[in-house]
Amino acid sequence: MHNFDYHRPTSLADAAKRLSGEAKLVAGGMTLIPTLKQRLAQPSSLVDLGGIAELRGIKPEGGGLTIGAMTTHAEVAHSAEVKKTIPALAVLAEGIGDPQVRNRGTIGGSISNNDPAADYPAGLVALGATVITDKRRIAADDFFKGMFETALQDGEIVTAVSFPRPDKAAYMKFPNPASRYAMVGVFVARTGGGIRVAVTGAGPGVFRATEMEKALAGNFSADAIKSVKIPAAGLNSDMHGSAEYRAHLVNVMARRAVTACS
Amino acid sequence: MAGTHVKTTINGDSVEYVCEADETLLDVLRNRLALTGAKEGCGTGDCGACSVTVDGRLVCSCLVLGVEAEGRNVATIEGLAQGEHLHPLQRKFLEHAALQCGICTPGFLVAAKALLEKNPDPSEHEIRFWLAGNLCRCTGYDKIVRAVQDAAAEMRGGRHAA
Numbered sequence: 001m002h003n004f005d006y007h008r009p010t011s012l013a014d015a016a017k018r019l020s021g022e023a024k025l026v027a028g029g030m031t032l033i034p035t036l037k038q039r040l041a042q043p044s045s046l047v048d049l050g051g052i053a054e055l056r057g058i059k060p061e062g063g064g065l066t067i068g069a070m071t072t073h074a075e076v077a078h079s080a081e082v083k084k085t086i087p088a089l090a091v092l093a094e095g096i097g098d099p100q101v102r103n104r105g106t107i108g109g110s111i112s113n114n115d116p117a118a119d120y121p122a123g124l125v126a127l128g129a130t131v132i133t134d135k136r137r138i139a140a141d142d143f144f145k146g147m148f149e150t151a152l153q154d155g156e157i158v159t160a161v162s163f164p165r166p167d168k169a170a171y172m173k174f175p176n177p178a179s180r181y182a183m184v185g186v187f188v189a190r191t192g193g194g195i196r197v198a199v200t201g202a203g204p205g206v207f208r209a210t211e212m213e214k215a216l217a218g219n220f221s222a223d224a225i226k227s228v229k230i231p232a233a234g235l236n237s238d239m240h241g242s243a244e245y246r247a248h249l250v251n252v253m254a255r256r257a258v259t260a261c262s
Numbered sequence: 263m264a265g266t267h268v269k270t271t272i273n274g275d276s277v278e279y280v281c282e283a284d285e286t287l288l289d290v291l292r293n294r295l296a297l298t299g300a301k302e303g304c305g306t307g308d309c310g311a312c313s314v315t316v317d318g319r320l321v322c323s324c325l326v327l328g329v330e331a332e333g334r335n336v337a338t339i340e341g342l343a344q345g346e347h348l349h350p351l352q353r354k355f356l357e358h359a360a361l362q363c364g365i366c367t368p369g370f371l372v373a374a375k376a377l378l379e380k381n382p383d384p385s386e387h388e389i390r391f392w393l394a395g396n397l398c399r400c401t402g403y404d405k406i407v408r409a410v411q412d413a414a415a416e417m418r419g420g421r422h423a424a
């Protein structure tokens with residue numbers, strides 16, 4: 001790592017003030033610290049969000065849940081509130097990485113980084129969540145912009161994510177056996193507003209499988225989407241699996257998720 | 263970029279040190295405090311050889327900054343044995359030969375201790391799930407799992423205050 005100044009503000013306003021020049025925010029650091037070690041990022045200063053109490057915690061709100069940006073994956077996975085209101089989200093959080101990662105990694109950090117194989121983007125998009133920043137509210141559909149890109153502007157800080165309660169939801173992923181990142185992960189949610197199917201790991205960023213959503217609207221069963229093919233063009237192809245294999249996995253994981261929802 | 267003065271607690275002892283912002287907690291433990299039990303395997307949070315607990319939560323110390331330990335309660339492998347008396351997990355790792363080269367062992371012991379504090383009677387599946395963040399390239403894990411199960415059984419029996 002190149003050396004940097006380190007700040008640990010205790011309020012959002014202080015954190016925002018520190019975000020000038022080449023400063024970078026650090027949440028759990030599970031991606032950023034390895035990136036610093038590889039010198040792929042060389043910020044002049046790090047602004048640690050860990051000291052800001054208002055960014056932590058899970059609270060029921062409007063029938064759904066609001067989860068503070070600095071809430072760790074382990075806290076979401078073990079929260080009685082999450083298990084009661086959106087159990088699929090607790091399952092998703094419990095499947096991220098390993099215990100060491102879940103104890104440090106945060107929901108705000110994960111979505112701001114927007115790794116194409118991260119789990120949370122699929123959960124946010126399928127559940128129709130809203131990302132809350134210190135400046136505005138952004139629908140999950142508009143927040144994720146492709147590989148490692150989001151709608152966040154310079155100096156904008158994610159403070160929480162608000163999730164409406166679905167009628168039923170399930171997340172199924174085929175994890176990379178080493179990293180537990182999703183080779184393919186599919187989150188299916190039945191909500192008052194319809195059925196949403198979001199896919200992570202397969203492409204350059206999270207996307208909705210709209211053909212599956214249409215098929216499921218008429219007949220919510222695994223059989224209804226069995227013949228819905230996801231085109232392999234544009235999907236990820238690497239040492240872990242070809243684009244064709246990932247396209248196949250999307251259908252398998254989607255059917256498993258639908259079955260788990262029924 | 264002057265050094266930062268950090269006050270923390272390590273294995274129950276009050277400790278103060280000065281470190282640079284770019285030093286990890288692992289760097290501080292090993293290079294400034296001579297606590298060399300935690301190992302640097304990968305340095306990127308994949309292998310778990312640097313596992314410690316911070317406020318009771320298992321973390322990779324290679325991905326925690328030294329300055330972040332301010333006011334926290336850190337526990338390392340050096341705190342496991344009580345003087346000459348090995349922790350039951352340490353004894354069972356020896357009895358079951360749950361190690362070969364030993365680089366991963368401190369991390370496994372710290373992780374296993376954190377597991378047993380939350381779940382004194384884990385199934386094999388739970389042990390493997392909990393220890394998924396610790397890699398061993400020698401033993402193949404079976405002996406590690408058996409050692410943890412055996413230690414858990416002994417600790418549940420209450421014969422050793424751990």
